[in-house]
Amino acid sequence: MDRILVLSLHGKPVPFTTNWWIKTWDRSGKPLSDKIAIQEQFVLIGQQLSARASRIFVIMDLNAKLYNLNLAHAQNVNIEILSLGLGYTAVTTSDGGIGLSYTYFENKRSCMALNRHMDYEGQTADQLLEKIKSDNPVERSMALALINALNYKEALNLPVDENNKIMFDKFNIGQDRRVAMVGYFPPLVRIFEEKGVVLEILDSSRGLGIKEEFYSKLNNWAQVLLLTSTSVLNNSTEEILAHAGQNLKSIMLGPSTPPLVAEAFNHLPVHMLAGTVPLDKEKSLKAIRHGMGTPVLHKFSRKVFMDLGF
Structure with a gap:
């Protein structure tokens, strides 16, 4: 039976040698009952289990890559505006960047959307960038908007596809x-x-x-x-x-x-x-403050x- 192997890091750095708890699924997406504990170097895991797994993915490795690829830039710019709207979040940076992200609320049960008060405006952007690895989806929303702001100037030069x-x-x-x-x-x-x-x-x-x-x-x-x-x-x-x-x-x-x-x-x-x-930028920020969504932002x-x- 073909299997899809997923290695779960739970968003935390994992040393090369560690205990890997591995859960397998068959190709229909049905979980298989066996759970395997392996203590090996990461490079060996793929070699040893490739015959049993059709593909290997590392859960939340994407967040770590987004952080690492943008860290150097984030350390050298400041956050000017952080606007957390009901629909979208926007961040502007001291080098002229602006980025958007959907504001992802998950089981909001109180007036506090964040774990603690932190004023990111005027601070170096690496402090907010760190939150892409947070377990709080609102913090991840803010960090993803920052990542888009850090890449703003280059994004302006990308090809356009207005009508898809x-x-x-x-x-x-x-x-x-x-x-x-x-x-x-x-x-x-x-x-x-x-x-x-x-x-x-x-x-x-x-x-x-x-x-x-x-x-x-x-x-x-x-x-x-x-x-x-x-x-x-x-x-x-x-x-x-x-x-x-x-x-x-x-x-x-x-x-x-x-x-x-x-x-x-x-x-x-x-x-x-x-x-x-x-x-x-000004109209985008105003739309976000007013709770607007994708159709308005696209204007x-x-x-x-x-x-x-x-």
């Missing part, structure tokens, strides 16, 4: 194309219905889809996956992509997407990063992409 035509053409999204979507994107859903795309959606916040069935279709049915960048905020990116079929083409999209840090995704089967770059931004290749 480049994405549709590159991934042959048209009649009878089998597309899986994590996160509900109403404008895209309408276009796909008009094009005759066969669509499968998973969005737990809307009660759409059954995870186990969706994961099975990712492995043996879907030809294209559209993955919301909110998956970075709820730490589900690696879990979802662990179920990707061998020929599946994946696109991460949404205003939170960090399109300039392609290296952070080199351990994952992601083929395009499609994000949003604000052009009018003051441009949609860009980075092709990671097949």
